[in-house]
Structures are given as C-alpha cells and as structure tokens.
Amino acid sequence: MKATVTVYPRREILDPQGKAIREALGRIGFTGVEDVRAGKSFEIELAGEDREAAGRVLEEMCRKLLANPVVEDYSIDLGGRAGAGGAP
Amino acid sequence: MKATVTVYPRREILDPQGKAIREALGRIGFTGVEDVRAGKSFEIELAGEDREAAGRVLEEMCRKLLANPVVEDYSIDLGGRAGAGGAP
Amino acid sequence: MRCGVVVFPGSNCDHDVYHVLKHVLGQETSFLWHADTSLAGVDLVVLPGGFSYGDYLRAGAMAALSPLVAAVRRHAEAGGLVLGICNGFQVLLETGLLPGAMRRNRDLRFLCRDVYLRVERDDLPFTRGYEKGEVLRLPIAHAEGHYEDTEENLDRLEAAGQVVFRYVSPRGEASRMVDPAWNPNGSARAIAGVANERGNVLGMMPHPERAAEQVMGSTDGLALFAGAVGLGAEALEMAR
Amino acid sequence: MSAAEADGGSISARSVAVAGRAEPPVTPELAAAHGLTAEEYERLLSALGREPSYTELGVASALWSEHCSYKSSKVHLRELPTTGAHVLQGPGENAGIVDLGGDWVAAFKIESHNHPSFIEPYQGAATGVGGILRDVFTMGARPVAVMDALFFGDLGAPRMRHLVDGVVRGVGDYGNCVGVPTVGGQTVFHPSYDGNILVNAFALGIARRDRIFHARATGPGNPILYVGSRTGRDGIHGATMASESFGEESEAKRPTVQVGDPFAEKILLEACLEAMRTGAIVAIQDMGAAGLASSAFEMAERGGTGMVLDLDRVPLREGGLGPYEIMLSESQERMLLVARRGREESVAEVFRRWGLEVVSIGEVTAGGRAVLTFGGETVADLPVAAITEQAPLYRRPAAEPADLAERQRSPEVPEAEDPAAALRALLASPELGSKQWIWRQYDHSVRTNTVRGPGGDAAVLLLKGTNSGIALTADVNPVYCALDPRTGGAQAVAEAVRNLACVGAEPLGLTDCLNFGNPERPEIMWQFGEAVRGMAEACRALEVPVVSGNVSFYNETGDRSVHPTPTVAMVGLVPDVDVLPEPSFVAAGDRIVLLGESRPQGEAEFGGSAYLRLLHGVERGRPPAVDLAAEARLAELLRTLAFRGTARALHDLAEGGLAVALAEMCFARGLGARVALPLSPTELFAESQARALVACAPGDLERVLRSAGRAGVPAVEIGETGGDALAFELAGERYAAPVAELTEIWSTALPRALEL
Numbered sequence A, B: 001m002k003a004t005v006t007v008y009p010r011r012e013i014l015d016p017q018g019k020a021i022r023e024a025l026g027r028i029g030f031t032g033v034e035d036v037r038a039g040k041s042f043e044i045e046l047a048g049e050d051r052e053a054a055g056r057v058l059e060e061m062c063r064k065l066l067a068n069p070v071v072e073d074y075s076i077d078l079g080g081r082a083g084a085g086g087a088p
Numbered sequence C: 001m002r003c004g005v006v007v008f009p010g011s012n013c014d015h016d017v018y019h020v021l022k023h024v025l026g027q028e029t030s031f032l033w034h035a036d037t038s039l040a041g042v043d044l045v046v047l048p049g050g051f052s053y054g055d056y057l058r059a060g061a062m063a064a065l066s067p068l069v070a071a072v073r074r075h076a077e078a079g080g081l082v083l084g085i086c087n088g089f090q091v092l093l094e095t096g097l098l099p100g101a102m103r104r105n106r107d108l109r110f111l112c113r114d115v116y117l118r119v120e121r122d123d124l125p126f127t128r129g130y131e132k133g134e135v136l137r138l139p140i141a142h143a144e145g146h147y148e149d150t151e152e153n154l155d156r157l158e159a160a161g162q163v164v165f166r167y168v169s170p171r172g173e174a175s176r177m178v179d180p181a182w183n184p185n186g187s188a189r190a191i192a193g194v195a196n197e198r199g200n201v202l203g204m205m206p207h208p209e210r211a212a213e214q215v216m217g218s219t220d221g222l223a224l225f226a227g228a229v230g231l232g233a234e235a236l237e238m239a240r
Numbered sequence D: 001m002s003a004a005e006a007d008g009g010s011i012s013a014r015s016v017a018v019a020g021r022a023e024p025p026v027t028p029e030l031a032a033a034h035g036l037t038a039e040e041y042e043r044l045l046s047a048l049g050r051e052p053s054y055t056e057l058g059v060a061s062a063l064w065s066e067h068c069s070y071k072s073s074k075v076h077l078r079e080l081p082t083t084g085a086h087v088l089q090g091p092g093e094n095a096g097i098v099d100l101g102g103d104w105v106a107a108f109k110i111e112s113h114n115h116p117s118f119i120e121p122y123q124g125a126a127t128g129v130g131g132i133l134r135d136v137f138t139m140g141a142r143p144v145a146v147m148d149a150l151f152f153g154d155l156g157a158p159r160m161r162h163l164v165d166g167v168v169r170g171v172g173d174y175g176n177c178v179g180v181p182t183v184g185g186q187t188v189f190h191p192s193y194d195g196n197i198l199v200n201a202f203a204l205g206i207a208r209r210d211r212i213f214h215a216r217a218t219g220p221g222n223p224i225l226y227v228g229s230r231t232g233r234d235g236i237h238g239a240t241m242a243s244e245s246f247g248e249e250s251e252a253k254r255p256t257v258q259v260g261d262p263f264a265e266k267i268l269l270e271a272c273l274e275a276m277r278t279g280a281i282v283a284i285q286d287m288g289a290a291g292l293a294s295s296a297f298e299m300a301e302r303g304g305t306g307m308v309l310d311l312d313r314v315p316l317r318e319g320g321l322g323p324y325e326i327m328l329s330e331s332q333e334r335m336l337l338v339a340r341r342g343r344e345e346s347v348a349e350v351f352r353r354w355g356l357e358v359v360s361i362g363e364v365t366a367g368g369r370a371v372l373t374f375g376g377e378t379v380a381d382l383p384v385a386a387i388t389e390q391a392p393l394y395r396r397p398a399a400e401p402a403d404l405a406e407r408q409r410s411p412e413v414p415e416a417e418d419p420a421a422a423l424r425a426l427l428a429s430p431e432l433g434s435k436q437w438i439w440r441q442y443d444h445s446v447r448t449n450t451v452r453g454p455g456g457d458a459a460v461l462l463l464k465g466t467n468s469g470i471a472l473t474a475d476v477n478p479v480y481c482a483l484d485p486r487t488g489g490a491q492a493v494a495e496a497v498r499n500l501a502c503v504g505a506e507p508l509g510l511t512d513c514l515n516f517g518n519p520e521r522p523e524i525m526w527q528f529g530e531a532v533r534g535m536a537e538a539c540r541a542l543e544v545p546v547v548s549g550n551v552s553f554y555n556e557t558g559d560r561s562v563h564p565t566p567t568v569a570m571v572g573l574v575p576d577v578d579v580l581p582e583p584s585f586v587a588a589g590d591r592i593v594l595l596g597e598s599r600p601q602g603e604a605e606f607g608g609s610a611y612l613r614l615l616h617g618v619e620r621g622r623p624p625a626v627d628l629a630a631e632a633r634l635a636e637l638l639r640t641l642a643f644r645g646t647a648r649a650l651h652d653l654a655e656g657g658l659a660v661a662l663a664e665m666c667f668a669r670g671l672g673a674r675v676a677l678p679l680s681p682t683e684l685f686a687e688s689q690a691r692a693l694v695a696c697a698p699g700d701l702e703r704v705l706r707s708a709g710r711a712g713v714p715a716v717e718i719g720e721t722g723g724d725a726l727a728f729e730l731a732g733e734r735y736a737a738p739v740a741e742l743t744e745i746w747s748t749a750l751p752r753a754l755e756l
C-alpha cells in the first residue's frame, strides 16, 4: 500500500526556504507569487492492505521520526492515488 | 489560488535520503516498510484565478527553479484542496 | 573523571573531542558505540559533531533513536553530565532532553567561520571556568544551526536562565542591536547554547574542541571541558 | 536460452540472448558507437582471436577509452620525473605516497570531474570529492584534507551562476559530511570555461609507514569481495563520455546521473580502515570510472593474475541489469577487495558491524584471464594484459596553433593614471576578489589539524603528535598556459613551490590534473606536450617529483576548447608549525621588503596579466618568463626566513603583481602600509615571477637583507606597515586607498558578481 506523508514547517514558524524560493521566483520574472512554503514529502510503500492499521502506523512514524512537532506539522494521505494532504 | 508542487528524485536515481529513512524506520521497529522515497513539497499561493494559466506558470517554475530535471521529476496539483500528485 | 564520546554512524568530531579530553586534559576517555545500551560507567557523556546518519532527514533525528541515546537519557535524568556539540546538540533537541529545534541557517548555506559568544552563566559545571559576560571566540561549522522555538517557550527559557551562550559582536553586544552577521545562522534571540533546567545537560552549536590548543589559534574552548571534567581552580585558570 | 543450453560456457560471438536477455549483436558499428576506432576494434579482435561478446566489447571499450587508458597522454607523461628521496609510491597506484618523516606517510591525488559537473553541478562535484577520497583511503590512509580547483566561465554565461552554486554546495556537502576539511583550492573565472567548467578535486590522507595498502590482486584462490552501496544504472558510460566532447549526441546519451551518498562514504571509510587492521586484506580498490570493469581489471593487471567473477552475486539496487551494465555501472561508494582465503569472515564481520553489505563475488586465478559469468553462462573471457597494459597507445600529431604568434605579439600597455583606482577595479573582480564566500561553505577546521586554512598562500595541517605540518597548495594560471603552455606549465609548478615556501614548507611531491581539449586536434596535442614539458623542466629544477595525477581531455564544446589547464597540487613539509609566518601584516611598524627582481622600465612583464585582461580586455603577449634558478633561490630564502622566525609575514606575488599582493597583506587585520618605489603606477601591476613580500620587525631587517644577499635574491626595503591606508609613493607622486574600503570591495566581490 502506498502512502504519502507531507511535513511542513508550522505556520507560526519562519520558513526561510520558502521565502528564498519566493524571492528567487520573483527575480526570474514570476510575478504574482504571493506565498511559498517549502516542506517535505515522503512516499512510503507499506506491506499489507489494512488502511486503518496503516494509518495508525504512519501516525506513529510521523511522531517518532518523520516530523519534529516543535517546528513541524504533518499530514498523511492514504488516498487511492498518492495525493498528499499538503499542509494541515 | 493555492497549488502544490511535489518534486521527487527520478525513479532510477539513487535516493540516499529515502534509503536512510527506510532503514531508520526498520531500526525502531517498523517492519513492513517496503520502500521510502524522500521528496520535496511546495505550497504556492498564486494571484489570479485562471487555473489553466496557473498550470502553465507552475510548469515553467518547475522547469526553471523548483525541480532539477536532470535528477528530479515533478508534479503539479491545482486540485480544490491542495493535494499533491505524489511521485509522477 | 571518566568520559565517554558517543560514536554514531556519521559522527565526525568524535576523535577531536576524544583528543581534547584524553590528550590535552589527561582524562580517562573512551568511545561509546551507538548500538550499545550502556554508558559503561562514564561520568561525562559527550555527543560530538558530525552528520549522524548523514542528517538525511533532520539533523540529529535518526541518531536520537539509537539504543545508546536511551542510556544517555537515563544518565541525564539521574543528574549525570551530558554535553552535545553541534550535531550532538541537534540530537539532544530531537530527544527532547533540551527544548527547541534547529532549522537551516538563515542563508540556507553551510557556514564555517569563527564566531563570538557571550557566556550568560558561569555557575554550570561546563561554564565554571568562565566568567559571566566573558566573550569567547569559537568556530562554527554547520548548515542547520538556526535555533528556534515559540516566543512563549523562548521567554520561559530566558526566564529560567537556560540560555548559556549567545552570539554577540566581538565586544559582547547582543546581536539584536548589532550587525546580523554576528548572529551567523539567524538563531532566535542569538541563542548558541542552552542547558536543561537542572543544568547538567548542555547543547551548543560552536565547537569548543576546535579551540582547545594554541596551535589551532584559540584556546577559548578548553575551559569548557576543563570545567566539565571537574578540574580544580588552579587547573581551570591554566586552561584559560 | 537457459544456462544448460549455452555451449559449454565458451563465448558465442553471435550470442544475442544472454541468460534470457536480449543483447545487441556485436558489429563494427556497435564498436564504433562505443568509441572504438576501426583499428582499435581490429586490435581487440586479434587479441581475442574471435569476435567479442557484448559485455566484452563494453569492458574493452571502457578500458581503452582515453579516460581509463591514457592512450594519448602516456608518451608525454613519461617525461615527468617521478622519483625522489621522499617518494614511496609514484604514479600507477590509486594515489601517490610521500614520506613525512617519523612513522608517517601521506597519500594524495587529484582528479577531474569535469563532464559530470557540467551536466549536474551538485552531484558532479560531490561525487568528484567522493571518488578522490576513496582513492586515498584505498591506500590505507585516513583522508585528512581536501582541496578543490575550480574553473568557471564568465559569470554572465548561461547557467554559470547555477553551476558555481551547485559545484560549491556539492564539494561542501560531501566533504563536510564525511568530516574531511577542505583547506584550500583555487577558483578561476574565464570565458574559455563557458561551455566546459573544470572541477578538480584533491585529497590527502595519512598512514603509518607500515600500513600502506595496494591494489594488487595476488594469491590465486583468494576471494574477491564486493563492499558498499548496491549497483544501479548510474553513470554507465561515464568513462566513454569523459572521452568525448560535448555535442548534441552526448545530450541524448546522458547516463543516469551518479548521486553521491556521503554518509555511505563515511561508513565505508571507517569500515575499510578498520577492516584493513584485521590483516586479512590482500588488496583493495574503489570502483571509480568504468566501475567494476576497471577496478577488477586494474587489480588483476597489477597483481599479474586473473579472476573469475560471478556477476549474479553483485548486489543490485534495481532489477533488470545485465552483465554489461553491472560491469560498467559507476554507482558510487563501492569497493572491491581481495581477502586472504579462509579469513574473509573476519573482514566481512567488520563491514557488517558498520551495517554494510559485503558479498564474495569471485576469486583470484592464475593465468591472467578474467572470466565473467552471469546466469550460469560465461559472458566474458578476456586476457587481462591485452585489455590493460597492452591498450592502444598513440603519439598523436601535434602542431603549433596558427594564431600563436599573433597572440604572443607584445601588447600595448595602457598607463594606469591612478594606481589606487586600478587596484580597486582589480579587487572588485570575481577573479581577484576574495574566495571566502566559497571556502566558508566548506568545513575547514574539522579534525582539529588546520593550523592555516583557506585564504592564504598554502594551507598547513598539523601532524598530530609531532611539531611538523603538512602544507598544501593548488595552482595554475590558464591564461599564461594559453599564451605559452610550456612557460605556463613551468609557472604552475614554480608558483606552487613559492606558495609552499611562504609557509616555510619544503616540497615533497605533487599531483597534477591535466585538463585539455580534444587530443585528436594537433593544436591541443601541442599544448599538452608543451605544458607537460614545462612542468617536467620545473619539476627537475625545483626537485619536486610527480607522484600521481590525472588527465582529462575533450574539455570542449563545438570547436571551442578550454584554456590548457594543468592544475598542480603540491604537498610540502613544514618543519616547525610554531614558527609559521602569517600571510598578512601582523603589526604596525614592521619593515616591508620586496624579494626578487622587478624588471626595469620598458621590460615590465604584462603578457597575460590580470591588469591587461581584466581592466583592458586584452589577453595577449608572452607570459612572464619563468627563471627556475631564481625560483629555487627565492624558495630557499623564504623557507629560511620562515624557519628562523625572521619573517612575520610572507606572501608571494601573483596575479595583479605587487599592488594586489600588498593589498592582500593588509586585509586580515585591517593594517595599512606605506611603500615607496622607483616604479611607475602601471608597473605595480606587472607580473614578473619569482617575487615575494616579507614583513619583519625593524630589528630583523638587517638579517632579512643579509639572508637575501647570501641566497642571491635581490631584496629592497620598500616601506613599512601601519596606518589605515595602503599608500604608495612612486617617483615622488603619492597615491593612497583606505584599507577598509579596499577590504570591503575585495571581500564582497564574489557574492556581488553572483548576484546573491
């Protein structure tokens, strides 16, 4: 089963990378970019087909390793196609 | 308008990050993780409401800045909710 | 004092710290392997710099889950001394033994240079060789050294006196008032090092072990180790 | 076709299905597509006595590529002196080795990663560093220093800023993660690199004298172990690609980019050094260009042996790889080693403890044949010597470029009205501006040996447990080389010797990276031959042997070639790190002495100078003459002044001449200087060689002048340090520039040019 985990810096935390990208886009002529946030995406292939169990396992992975709760939020997508939930 | 761009290392290319994460998950007891790929996710807020135009602009952004076509694939999601297309 | 230097896969300042403890200060020092579960009776544990597991996820995140770190946690909870330098600091943050988190440097680039630090407390084992307000010159070498936490938590940290080192100008001015270049990575409130409430766990981004012998150009870092291993006043004075 | 149906393991030339896999039939056209000429293909046919299999063709063409075989360069490289009192291992192994005295030796080498870095700068540069580190630890030496010599195009050229950023990040991220300090290097900007940047990576390791390892597969019956990362499709044909110019075709032929995994490298490094201590390793070599093919064949060649390899046992990252791909993959962070039979378990145990995969994939055999099997079939059976030492060798035609005389014609030299203004303009250029933006992204102090890091003439590393230091420098002036490759080649060696002497170091040996265009063009071959000759002359005169090196040809796009770029990385020994002079002024009131001969009016040397090129857009003339005897005398004097502690600061004169050298000495402490000279403002920028500046305490002035006299080096006191300006008095006229202003211009030049 394929899942996607998306991890973004928490809203209230400065996102220098997102800011740098927005500025770089501006410099090369992309106007109209109002905001960019930069996060991480993980595509995880899990054994088994039990979606509920997988959801629990992924939650735990996020809490234990994939995200740092002090500065990051995460979301899990087990959707038919691997579509991440973006930022929560 | 909000869009999500997801960038992953191309399939045939070594993904040291994904490999390290898979191994780390294994070490802390998550069995059944068959594969992990590590990518980037960008949430982009664009001015205007023309989805088609936005799609074209995002394509260009990906080619010029957000992704490195030599080693990365990207996907663009303009879906109602910000759901990234995961790996192409 | 018996000292242990933790070796994670990817640690690369382990030998440097070992050298200072063992050869410069003459302490009984050993390496501690990440996969072991015991600290083999050491009094001071140092988590050295480097790129544990390549820092491929977040700096320090994967190392924080090592079996040995569980032992480090018990050691810290029992009041034992723990020092985390650079990647070691990042590991301590990831374990929650110290508050806050690290983000990428303000310029999003690795940065290796000398910085100036103000000693904010001189009553910890690690800082008893310094005087409060003293300015040290130490090297940094990191890509993720931007210390961050919520305003509320930062206030609490300051109030509890847990900020041990701050990036300052050569004259000791706090960076908010001076050129941002003196706060090289953009850390919140120019924080370079923090301790836990009890004061037995210290994490810092700069590398005192790289400034512990005259031949390296500075010995400002030596007193930190000398203090931590419990040297007497006279030896401490020598170390300065 | 199953294994049982294969005809007894012998090679069927027409086999188009190997172990059930479709393979293209081997034809002369396919051989040509692999870069073999018709004669080379003939040579292969006669060496085999039959047509090669697909795998054999792949292996042979990779090993016969310019990159692996040195077929065009070898006859010239023989001119370089390779022996000397300190040399323990000359060219031919993975790295050269020199004696550091006491228990210690140093292994070092430089290598190019030009083509991959142009395609993907970050990974190209990163894997360049990774490869050179493996070359060093393969010898049993722990890497303790990296240098990078980088040659970029004009910053306004397409992709150039992206290339600079990517290369610098790549070098940094890799070395930083492995924990080896990058302590020096060189950075050049010149439009000749617009379409082909050069990335030359150097590494040095130290080892105990009796712990050196070699890559000689000996002892038939000894198992061959594969260690490290798994094999993927990365970089298949990398070696052949490095043996072609860029063109439309190479775009299409792009192999999968090699991705560096510095964490895997760090683990591999620690595990290899530990495994070497078991005493159960006979030989070890990394898998670099042409992957398993070159490492296996080179090890067998050096050992005078053969081997059988079962390619089914090679750990793969992905399915679907056939023997051809397995042999040619350039996946990174892999090692091939020969263990003592019966003791392989003790080796394997070390690697497993570090979490690394280790697999026995074959064994050493007598008789000099390499037999490869896959899916139960023999897919290659090659005579090792015929493919390695008997590879084709060429003495390619060489001809002086038609426009050489025109380019060497003496240039007109516009007068500098105000030397301060000219100095500002030079310091503001990325060419002469500070490279701090680059080297601050490199960890240069890890391992706590860095006594002198980047930014000076030479880096110095403490050899712990002793008082001596290892000095390192990388030098070449491609503009000089383009105008006169022989002089340029000699100048690179001489400048390196001078830079080492500025920290008091005696040279022990050098490694060179010869970056040139297409050797099939006679002008390029002429440049190559001349440059090597110049280097050889300088090496002999200055007594510096060449212990390792690398040749990179085909650095051209369309018919535009890079400037000839023979990078010289030199290693020296500092007898006492406690009396090291600084590269910059230390205290006010010190006397400044100019050593060496500044040519009189009318003879000042401006050919290929920074002054003409950067301020007047003129790149012509003969480069400054290199007087090797004068260089030898100067270097000897500099070492004496350093060792006796007479010199507080030493710095040699290079691009930008006296004016730039003086300014550079002011920067570190913001300390000015007042000098008076019988020169015209313009002549301050002449680039005559064999010159250096000394600053000494007033009481030591007499000693400096006397030492110079004894050494036969012209010396004049030109002024003293102090104040906050750099002030010149030239024939009665006074000029000055505030040091703070110059420092600002110089230190921001590169980030400004990069538009950061």
Ligand SMILES: Nc1ncnc2c1ncn2[C@@H]1O[C@H](COP(=O)(O)OP(=O)(O)O)[C@@H](O)[C@H]1O
Binding pocket: D147, D148, D149, D150, D182, D183, D184, D185, D186, D187, D188, D432, D435, D438, D439, D453, D454, D455, D456, D457, D458, D459, D474, D475, D654, D655
């Ligand atoms: N790419 C680089 N990596 C590391 N150090 C560098 C690099 N480029 C320049 N440096 C440092 O800056 C010094 C001055 O650079 P440069 O002016 O190019 O050299 P040189 O003094 O040999 O003419 C070098 O000696 C080296 O210490």
Ligand SMILES: [Mg+2]
Binding pocket: D456, D457, D499, D652, D654
């Ligand atoms: Mg120099």
